[in-house]
Amino acid sequence: MTTVSFEKVTRRYPGNDRPAVDALHLDIADGEFLVLVGPSGCGKSTSLRMLAGLEDVDDGVIRIGDRDVTHLPPKDRDIAMVFQNYALYPHMSVGDNMGFALKVAGAPKDEIRRRVQEAAKILDLEPYLERKPKALSGGQRQRVAMGRAIVREPQVFLMDEPLSNLDAKLRTQTRTQIAALQRRLGTTTVYVTHDQVEAMTMGDRVAVLKDGLLQQCAAPRALYDEPANVFVAGFIGSPTMxxxxxxxxxxxxxxxxxxxxxxxxxxxxxxxxxxxxxxxxxxxxxxxxxxxxxxxxxxxxxxxxxxxxxxxxxxxxxxxxxxxxxxxxxxxxxxxxxxxxxxxxxxxxxxxxxxxxxxxxxxxxxxx
Amino acid sequence: MTLSLNWRKWLLYAGVAAVVAYCLAPFYWMLVSSLRRTSDIFENSPLPTHLSFENYLAVLDPSQAFTRALLNSIVVAGITTVLALILATFTAYAMARLEFRLKRLVLTLIIATSMFPVVSIVVPLLKMFVGFGWINTYQAMIVPSMSFTLPLAVWNLTAFFRQMPQELEQAAMVDGCTRGQAFRRIIIPLAAPGMFTTAIITFIAAWNEFLIALTMTNKPEMQTAPVAISKFSGASQFETPFGSQMAAGVLVTVPLVIMVLLFQRRIVAGLTAGAAK
Missing domain, CATH: 2.40.50.140 (Nucleic acid-binding proteins)
Incomplete structure (x- = not known):
């Protein structure tokens, strides 16, 4: 059981009057795929990074399961994150990239190899395990970044616009693959995107943010049918309302x-x-x-x-x-x-x- | 069309050749002169008329204590490089990653310290080191050398660290590393080319340092190679030993050239890293 909850979480950047994230209150159920969506500067990435522990929390509490992780360092949160630019370690092979977290945790060598193999099989990366990231295509790098996350078998996946560096066609394909993979693994996932189509097609629920404030959090259909305000109404749907x-x-x-x-x-x-x-x-x-x-x-x-x-x-x-x-x-x-x-x-x-x-x-x- | 292209190509080659010749001419003359006999030292022929190694034998003669000077140079330049590199790496990483007030000013001050003319501070330094009892010690040469090479090293490495995406450390931290582990396991290996370039630049600067080494030593056995060369004595008081100075110059330069040639690919990678993704 891994739930995630944001309880009135606030982040203020020094020198800014308006909080980047203002009293965000969200409960994410076990195994849920929650998408944070909004225009740039709405606080969606900041929220995700606070959950990851890469950003300080000024006010409020973040829980993973029953644990209060608000002030824990990232390494103690049992999360895996996929970054927008993938952040693959350029000096390590694909296999070492995927096994790095296990190696740091001190897992035995053959277990690391087994789990990397398993993940590589799921993601069609088996032929590339010995290669360096720079010898891979954009889509393959994206999959390695995914692989690095799933090898961990973490409690929560965090994804920060993982598809924005792919071309349109690949993005559509990968979108489906990620959603299917998440459903198969059943791992609680928080996914950030600025693309409302991605949000609507992937999320169990979608949280719409604007100016650091949560506008509405609901299932895609409900957002479309019953927008809470003008912003959500105009943001969801293409062409717009x-x-x-x-x-x-x-x-x-x-x-x-x-x-x-x-x-x-x-x-x-x-x-x-x-x-x-x-x-x-x-x-x-x-x-x-x-x-x-x-x-x-x-x-x-x-x-x-x-x-x-x-x-x-x-x-x-x-x-x-x-x-x-x-x-x-x-x-x-x-x-x-x-x-x-x-x-x-x-x-x-x-x-x-x-x-x-x-x-x-x-x-x-x-x-x- | 093809003709003009050809012309441009030839002009390019001619230009390159001119620059190379201009840069290498002094070294060439040093090499040629070092291979002449003492009696032929003022000859102008492009190759020595009588090839002779007597200058090299004279330099390596125990009476000149030149091998000891080379060893001193290696110790001074080597320790300077290692210490400067360690200090500069930590400083540069902090400069590249931490946000603090007046960061710009701190960086400017660091680079400003390298702009003082050495001549202007050598006398106060001498007075200070006499007080410390540091005359004829390695630290009297290492400490000032470090202060001259550190600014460049810090700037070089700061630029290098800055172009590394922060997400790399963040990914490592999410993967279970502490900040220190992320630095050691991810950042340092990736920074190797930059650190290498910085090390070479520092080493060359420390290796060629003359003024401080001359001022802080008066015992022959503590002199570094450049100082030793300047103190070579000829057969008589009125004869300048050009031949052995040239030979010593070659001996001092060759290790650097070999080092740079061996590692040139990594150096180029370090100097141009971040220019294009």
Whole structure:
């Protein structure tokens, strides 16, 4: 049983007013694959490095299992880490790289050899055990870095953007392999990435960070379906959710030349914060085309992106007055009959496809 | 097109040849002169008309105590190199990895100390060492030599350590090493080329040191080779023993040249490390 917990963990860099990580509170279950995701500078790497013991913790407690490891040196934490640049030891062969931790721990030679062999077999590295890292390709180096971690049989794997040095195709392959390997080994894993696709495809749960603050931690589907705030809504999903601020008029908002009614709870919530506007969000895939003249959002198409299986129309919402118009919108359209550049089309938000966020705080306003 | 390319190639070779000739000419003349007979020493022929080893025999003659001077040089330069390298390695690693206030200033001060003209501090040093009773001792030559070679060694190694990714030590620490073990097992082996280059540069500087060695010694048996050469005496008081000085110069230079040639690949690796990943 290896759980990991961050309890109100804070890291302040000297000379910075804002903490790099601010009261991070996270419980990671045994065997869970947790992904920390966010834009650069959000504190995701700092959080991981605090768990590794490579970064001081200013406040709060970090536990691995029942052990308080907050101030333990890295070597006493029983963790393995895969670095972004792999940090392979250039003067050692692949086999020695993978066996280094065991050698430091004083394991007998034949046990080291056996475990390195096992790991090499899993990772298809057997022919390369005698080579030096510089004689390997990028993908092979990545696997050696993985091998160095799994040979240890540690309590927790830490991975800091391990795929960012690979080309796009290899990244997709390796992504699947790492996720499968983790499931097979069942080792609790914390994985850092800035790529939301990686986060969504690999994680059991995904924790979204921004400016050192945890925004939301949930399963990928839940993040997508029920984003907690504007930031998560805009960060998760590709292309990103359309977000536009709209003025409240009666029981709805004026958007794209049409009247969009709001759920009663949203109107009440907006009235509570004495705000006249609300942020409306809808995903490109929540839009469908309707015949011209039917009620809907008018959009003038400026660009069409055809990807084969799907197509996206980029454009601006049409509006009849100065407020809440001209917003940029992306819509998923039928790839068989895409609109032409410059065409005016009418779109409808599918039922349940609209999200409403407080224009003040960015929090999602509850529906129902 | 091909013609102009050819021309450029020839010009390049001519340039290289000129530079090489310019650099090697004094050594060549030293070598040639050392092989002339004493009576032919002022000849201008490019090769000695009468090949003779009498200068070498004279240098190695026990009366000149030159072998003892060579041994002194080896001791002084060797100990200087080892001590300077150990000190510089630790200093440079701290400089490369620790963040502290005024680090820039400390590094600047370190390099500034190497800019004092030796001549200006040799008299105070002499006075101090007389007080210590250090005249005619090895430490009187080693300690000043170290202070002159350390700044360069520290700078050289700091640059070398700095270009090593920090993740290497961090990976080692996650793999179960203490900071010290990570330094010994990962950083030192990787820093070997840089340390080697630094060692050679330090050794050459200490080996060629003249002013301090001349000032701090007056017993012939404590003199280093450069000092001994300057004190060679000719057959008469009015004759400068050019021949044996040249021969001694060759004997002093040859070990350095052999050392550099043997290790030149590692030295080049050390000097250019980090230039390209």
């Amino acid at each position: 359309n977000l536009t601020e709209a003025r409240i008029e009666g029981d709805g908002v004026r958007l794209g030349g049409t009247h969009l009614p709001l759920p009663r709870s949203v109107i009440a919530a907006v009235a509570d914060e004495a705000s006249g506007t609300v942020t409306v969000g809808f995903r490109p895939e929540a839009l469908e085309r309707v015949a011209p003249g039917e009620p809907g959002l008018g959009m003038s198409v400026t660009m069409v992106e055809e990807l084969g299986s799907e197509a996206y129309a980029y454009g601006t919402l049409q509006g009849e007055n100065a407020t809440a118009t001209g917003a940029d919108v992306v819509a998923r359209v039928n790839p068989r009959t895409p609109p032409a550049k410059g065409q005016q089309i009418t779109l409808r938000i599918r039922p349940g496809g609209a999200y409403f966020f407080s224009a003040r705080t960015g929090e999602r306003l509850s529906v129902g």
